[in-house]
Amino acid sequence: MSFKVPRGTQDILPEQTPKWQKVESIMRELCRVYRYKEIRTPIFEQTELFQRGVGDTTDIVQKEMYTFEDRGGRSLTLRPEGTASAVRSFVEHKMFGLPDQPIKLSYVGPMFRYERQQAGRYRQFVQFGVEAIGSADPAIDAEVISLAMDIYQSVGLKDLKLVINSLGDKETRDSHRTALINHFKPSIEEFCSDCQKRLEKNPLRILDCKIDHEHPLMESAPALTEYLTEASAQYFAEVKKYLEILGIEYVVDPNLVRGLDYYNHTAFEIMSTSKGFGAITTLCGGGRYNGLVEDIGGPDVPGIGFAMSIERLLLALEAEGVELDVEDGLDVYVIAMGEAAKQKAVELLSSFRTKGISADMDYIDRKMKAQMKSADRLGAKYVIVIGDTELEESAVNVKEMESGNQEKVAFHDLVNYLQK
Template sequence: MSFKVPRGTQDILPGQSEKWQLIEEKIRELCHLYRYKEIRTPMFEATELFQRGVGDTTDIVQKEMYTFEDRGGRSLTLRPEGTASAVRAYVEHKMFGQPDQPVKLSYMGPMFRYERQQAGRYRQFVQFGVEAIGSADPAIDAEVIALVMDIYSTVGLKDIKLVLNSLGDKETRDAHRQALIEHFQPSIGEFCSDCQSRLEKNPLRILDCKVDREHPLMASAPALPDYLTADSAAYFAKVKMYLDALGIAYEIDPNLVRGLDYYNHTTFEIMSTAAGFGAITTLCGGGRYNGLVEDIGGPDMPGIGFALSIERLLLALEAEGVELDVKDELDVFVVALDDEAKVKAAELISSFRAKGISADMDYIDRKMKAQMKAADRLGAKFVLVLGETELAEAAANVKTMATGDQQKVAFHDLVNYLSRINRL
């Protein structure tokens, strides 16, 4: 019997995993600069958390969740996104009581959605996200957007654009909701079954439908900005003012609604504009979710956040032809010619590694020529050859692979010598 990776998942092999590590490192460095602290939540939660937090009218809840019953009869779900879990932790651990608000959190890890596999989209995917909970200041909206724009620019992406919209407050949403119902109701039979069920529950989600996107009523649907209250319009104006001050370019799209029920006020997406990237251009999405903390059992605390897919970030880099500066150099390869030399090689390698010098040796008893070829394939900067003579003299020739130069160095001075020459 042969086994293969489950459909919708992937193995990230050596050679590729280093790219992931570099991206993750850059993201964590930016989170430190912006003061977003990491939170790690379980990979599964109570199913009701996502039903209430994400919204039971969303495709995620209705079609895409991996839900199972444990031995205690509890319904659990592999997390399909990170916000609900972060907010649950915020409420459970009473982080709203901390003196410094907003609480700024970041997370990175696997999420799970049962959907058709496409380029850069998997059933298990890695998501990075942030949440800023406890502030209704439009300046924090701009900061969250600035962070994700910094992430993309730091890794080298250039062909991206930021798209903004405002979903307004409850009064705005209620007025727009009624207008949408009246607009779609006479012809709702022409729409897909999902849209028909959304008409009364959440008609805004009709605008996000992928099946009926070309229906004429979509283009003529009531535009949400026309229903913004004075307060909502003023809030959105301030968000744009801060983005202007930060030099962040954006486009306004009144049809940008996002796919989750908890959004209100500021919503945004970042899209790839690279040629040949594909039909689905969204790299990142986010927005404000005032009311979600209260829905999950906490106090009435506002929040905003975003999430991005690492897989799609890598796909965008590939589309733009950006090569990541991945450094995976081997400092020293030790060639041992007999069993006694192998023991000394193991001892020396241990002392090298203890001082931060990467080192390796042969473990399958190859001849000297084959070991030298292995050192070359691995990109070793230096090679030491240990044999009977070297053991007797307690010294080894250090060969610099780039130039072919050799220097005899006593065993006891190898660490200092390699540390010094490695810095040159």
């Protein structure tokens, strides 16, 4: 019997992981600069957390969650996104009581959604995200968007478009909800069964439908921005002002709605405009979620965040032809001829690695010519050959692979020589 990875998952092979590590290191460094500290939450949580936090009218909750019952009869779900878990931790550990607010968190890890596999979209995918919880200042909205843009630009992406919208406050949403029901109700039978169910529960979700997105009524649907209260309109204006201060270009799309129920006020997506990227252009999405902390059992504390798929980030790099500057080369390859030389090689490898010098050797007793080819394939900067003569003289010729130059160096001075 042969085994393969489950549908919708992938193996990230050793030749691919340096790119992942590079991207993640850039994210972590920018989080350090912006002061978003890493949080690590469980891969599974109580199912009700996502039903309440993500929203029971969303595709995620209705169709895409991996839910199971444990041996104690408890319903658990593999996390489909990171915000609900981060907010749960914020509430459980009473971070709202800490003196320095807002609490700025970041996370990276696997998420799970049962959806149709597409380019850059998997059922197990790696998501990076940030949350700023505890401030209703429009400036923090702009900061969160700025961090997301900085990440994409720092890895080398140029074909980017930021799209923003305001989902308004409760009064705005109630007025808009009534307008949407009146707009769609006469022709709702022309829409998919999901949209028909959403009409009364959450008509805003109809605008996010992947099946009926080209229906004429979508284009003519009442825009949420037309129903903004004075306070909501002022908030959105200030977010835009701060984006302009930061020099971040944006496009306002009145039909932009995020696929999660907890968003209000600012919503945004960052898209790839590269021709080779594909039909689904969204790289990153986020927004403000005032009310979510309270829904999960905490105080009435505002928050904003975003999440991005690392798989789709790497796909965008490929579409733009951007090569990441990753260092995966080998400093020194040691070739040993004979058992005594092999013992010395093992000793030298240990001394090199202790000082941070990457080193390797042959472990399958290949001939010298085959070992030299291996050193070349591995991109070794230097090669050392140890035989009986070298053991007698306690010195070796260190060959620089790029130039072909060789220099004789005593065993005891090899570390210093390679460090220089």
